[in-house]
Amino acid sequence: MRITTLAKNYFFYCVLILTLFGQNGFVYSQCPTVTNTAQSFCDTQSPTIASLQAVDNGGGIKWYATATSNTQLTNSTVLINGEDYFVDDNTGNCGPRQSVTVTIYSAPTGANFQGVCVTSLSQATPSNPQFVINGNNLQWYTTPNGGTALSPTAILTDNTIYYISQTNPDTGCQTSRLSVFVNVGLVPTPLGSAVQEFCNIPGSPPTVGDLVASGNNNWYLTSAFGIPLDLSTPLVNGQFYYATTVDPPCESSIRLEVLVNLYEPNDAGSNGNRSICVNEIATTIPFDLFNLLGGTPDNTGVWSGPILTTNGFQGTLDVSTMTLLGSPYVFTYTVSSALCANDTSTVTITILGLPTATVSVSPTPSCSGSPATFTFTGTPNATVTYNINGGANQTITLNGTGTATLTGTYTANTTVNIVSVAS
Structure with missing residues (x-):
């Protein structure tokens, strides 16, 4: 009897052990599994525990903050970037928990x-x-x-x-x-003329601000570096200048090179004149009007006037056709260039008539020995040579109004003779 009982008990325990092992394997087979241990989201998705992915193998799914925590995280718990989360079944004790590392992408x-x-x-x-x-x-x-x-x-x-x-x-x-x-x-590379020319006007010289390039510019003295020039800086003849395009805070890396040429203003000299007596016209040889100008006139000008001149800027003039009636004759000398304003001066040729003079006496005396005033009337500033009663020649100069006087005493048959009149 005892042997039979022991055999039965042994069989019972073996069955019990095998059953327990079978149940334990069944229990572990219910743990959730994680196929993606690194799960990522966008912040626009507002990810929570419910967003995590694990495979429910029949035992349910619960998430924890640590591998050993007993506090389950709710589905509404907000995920945190870089954190690890641990998954278990509904018992919370199915075995070592698998983890998921969370990455949440936010705005760049x-x-x-x-x-x-x-x-x-x-x-x-x-x-x-x-x-x-x-x-x-x-x-x-x-x-x-x-x-x-x-x-x-x-x-x-x-x-x-x-x-x-x-x-x-x-x-x-x-x-x-x-x-x-x-x-x-x-800021494109600026465009403009490679050679720019200006008139160098005294007292108002051209400046950097007069240089022309496309866009809003800075100007430099070098092709690659340096400090921008002040726009009021006077330009230098023969100097190279370099422009950039500026759109703050940007500036073009390539510069426009510009060579500056400066030209002096035109100079026609100062006005001149010459007078010729009418009786000298025929014997006056042609002369150059240019030599009558004052100052230091340029020799690039041209002459214009009532009579055609020759020899270019010299303005050689033949006066043989001039008359007293046509006087004065005004000739204009004009110096011009493309960059500077024209400059002009004049030469005036005046034809003078022969000087004249007459003499009168006042008052008319009634007898010899009376005092008298002799009045000369004629060309202003003329010099009159005269004598009295054929005596020695004397001179008197008419004033600006053309008169001059002298006093004398009448004698019998007194006469005043005008010998000549000269200007």
Whole structure:
């Protein structure tokens, strides 16, 4: 009997042990499994515990903050970037817990004010490497939410706010957006004449501000560096100047080279004149009007006037056709150039008539020995040579009004004889 009982008991215990082992294997087979131990989200998804993924193998799913915590995290618990979360079944004791590391992608990082310096607007695009924005597969928008992403080659508008998201490389979702105020500096190489010329007017010389190039410019004395010149700086003849295009804070890297030539103002000298007595016209040989000008006139001018001259700037004049009636004759000398204002001067040729003079006596005496005034009347400033009663010659000069007087005493048959009159 005892042997039979022991055998039965042994069988019972063996069955019990095998059953327990079988149940324990069944218990462990219910633990959830994690196929993706690194799970990522976008901040726009507002991920929570409910967003985590694990395979329910029949024992349910519960999430914990640590591998040993007894406090279950609720489905509404907000996930934290970089944290690990641990999964278990409904018992919380199914075995070692598997973990999930969470990555949450948020808006890209970068300065909220950025600019690009371009030589052409076609370079002002989201793909321009001058933008410093950190993120994955950036997407540009014109609105903070919604809308259609801009093409990488879209032309950006100066002084405009754009909104930029990054893309989760695992799931393709897009994050919230970074706002960036974009400044586009358009600074092409300036255009202009390689040689620029100016009139160097005394007291008002040309300055750097008179140089001409396209766009808004800075001017330098070197081709690659230096301090911008003040616009009031006088230009130097034969000096090279270099222009950049400026659209603050941008400045073109290539400069326009300009050679400056300065020209002195035209100088026609000062006015001149010459007088010729009418009786000397026939014997006056041709002469140069240029020699009658004062100062230091340029020899590049031309003459104009009532009589044609020869020999270019010399203005050789033949007076043989001049008359007293046509006097005075005014000739103009004009010096001109493309850069400086014309300058003129004149030479006046005056034909003088022969000087004249008469003499009268006052009062008419009634007898010899009476005092008398002799009045000469004639050409102003003329010198009159005369004698009394054929005596020795004497002279008297008429004043500016053409008169002169002298006093004398009558004698019998007194006469005043005019011998000659000269200017």
